[in-house]
Amino acid sequence: MFPKLKIGELTARVPIIQGGMGVGISLSGLASAVANEGGIGVISSVGLGLLEQANGKNYREKNLICLRNEIRKAKAMSDGVIGLNIMVAVSDYDDIVKTAIEEKIDILFLGAGLPLKIPEGLTLEYLKSVKTKIVPIVSSDRAAKLIFHSWEKKYDHIPDAVVVEGPKAGGHLGFKAEQVDDPHYALEEIIPKVIKILEPFKQRFKKDIPIIAAGGIFDGKDIHKFLEMGAAGVQMGTRFVATNECDADIKxxxxxxxxxxxxxxxxxxxxxxxxxxxxxxxxxxxxxxxxxxxxxxxxxxxxxxxxxxxxxxxxxxxxxxIGDLANGFSFAGANAYRIKKIVSVKELMESLRNEFEETVSRLQDRNFALKVS
Ligand SMILES: Cc1cc2nc3c(=O)[nH]c(=O)nc-3n(C[C@H](O)[C@H](O)[C@H](O)COP(=O)(O)O)c2cc1C
Incomplete structure (x- = not known):
């Protein structure tokens, strides 16, 4: 009963994107496992050079070597949809985008900054000729409008979908500290506003713009709620950390x-x-x-x-x-404390599907009972 998630001509059997998680939390292992289960698996490109051993190379070169390897490994392990998450704020943003497109990545998710223009060195013609989809990550209707408006004005072209990340997400948040717990900024409030703001772009470009909800989505019931609100899919990070295939250390x-x-x-x-x-x-x-x-x-x-x-x-x-928590720390979503055990990606996907289907059946039964009465 899970609807498919379509982004342009790409189709994922399951409407779940595993959010990119740096540094090194979602690499080819997790991304390929998610893609094999029908979702969209996402490699994080941030800090890859720190994990690369290549001799005689500087950090910037190591970043790109590791990036190519991770994309190739993920594609070797899965025929499913594989994406790459890039922080707009990193110094080698343009190089990462170019390398990922050369490696024929399916989707680029652009977060931690506003991608108001296409990356340096890429032409619009080139971008249109490759199959890679471009998906910005935003936290407000204002940011979505800024990006889509800027692309329309500059290129007469718009991104292929948008991830809307609310304040319950793990990792960096696109909110001011005082907005994080303010109910006005809840994901449930932002999604309808983004749908509304993107409607005219859909009309003008005669193109669907799938909206992906992210941040605090924990179970199949949550997935159902956001799909009912008009999202085409969800992006989840925290749940995928507690899987066997997640690329982080067990600690x-x-x-x-x-x-x-x-x-x-x-x-x-x-x-x-x-x-x-x-x-x-x-x-x-x-x-x-x-x-x-x-x-x-x-x-x-x-x-x-x-x-x-x-x-x-x-x-x-x-x-x-790498498990050295005395000298580091981990990002986590607001619901991380609700996770009780580490499971396989397959088990996680199955439980999300079952909870989704139970929610649909429950609602159907309730509607039927209401009609009869
Ligand atoms: C450990 C961790 C690291 C993350 N790193 C990144 C990142 O590097 N770039 C990014 O755009 N989002 C990052 N995120 C956000 C996720 O991609 C995802 O959107 C978010 O976790 C969704 O919320 P959830 O964790 O409640 O499911 C990270 C999240 C976690 C939990």
């Missing part, structure tokens, strides 16, 4: 199983955005002003003020990925 995953609601909080990230994470000793230290000395391998974020920063976020996230 990273165990934190999700062992954490409590009150352990999950909002941090002020050096990226300049709030982020949702599991608050551990490392984060308590930096919040109280204790510096964690680091050597910047290179300025990976365009806006990083490394002299003012108490720690290097790329390094801290990479340490967490």
């Amino acid at each position: 990273f995953k165990e934190q999700y199983i062992n954490c409590h609601k009150e352990d999950i909080g909002i941090i002020k990230s050096p990226v300049g955005l709030p982020g949702r994470a599991i608050i551990n000793e490392f984060l308590k230290d930096v919040t109280s002003g204790i510096k964690k000395p680091f050597i910047c391998p290179w300025k990976c974020l365009k806006t990083c003020k490394m002299n003012q920063s108490l720690y290097c976020i790329a390094d801290a996230l990479m340490k967490a990925k």
Whole structure:
């Protein structure tokens, strides 16, 4: 009963996108497992150079070597739909986009910044000639309008879909700290506004613009709720961390199983955005002003003020990925504490499908009962 998710000519059997998770949390292992189950698997491109061993190469070169390898590995392991998540704020954004398109990635998800123009070095003609779909990630109808309007004005062309990420998501959030718990900014409030704002673009371009809901979506009932609101699919991150196939160390995953609601909080990230994470000793230290000395391998974020920063976020996230939680921390969605065990991607997808189908049946029974009475 799960509807298919169509983005242009791409079709996923299951309307679930596994959100890209850096550093190194969603690589080819997780992305291919999700794609094999009919969803869209997404590799995170952030900080890949930190994981690459290639000798004699600088960090920027290592980033691209690792990126090519991960896309090739994912495609070798799955015939399904594979995407790549890119932070617009990284210094080698243009190179990453070009490399991913050369490797024939199916979809690019552009987050952590507003992609108001197509990446440097790419022409619109080239973009239109390749099959890669471009999908920005936004947190408001205003951001969606800015991007679509800018693309329309500059190129007479618009992105292929949009992910709308609400404040319950894990990772960096596109909200001010004081908006995160304000019900006016809840995902349920933003989705209808984005649908409305994109309607004229759909009409003018005679093109469907699938809207994907993300942030705090936990079970099949939640998926059903957002599809009923008009979303074409959902993006989920947190649930996929607690899977066997997730590319993080087991200690990273165990934190999700062992954490409590009150352990999950909002941090002020050096990226300049709030982020949702599991608050551990490392984060308590930096919040109280204790510096964690680091050597910047290179300025990976365009806006990083490394002299003012108490720690290097790329390094801290990479340490967490390999299980060194004394020197790092993990991002997590608001619902991470509800996860009780690590399962396979197949089991997770099956449970989401069952919960979705139970919700549909329950509602059908209720409607039938109402009609009869
Ligand atoms: C550990 C972790 C790392 C993440 N890293 C990124 C990232 O690098 N880029 C990005 O756009 N989103 C990132 N996200 C957000 C996810 O892609 C996804 O949109 C979000 O987690 C959805 O909310 P949920 O976790 O409640 O399902 C991350 C989320 C988590 C939990």
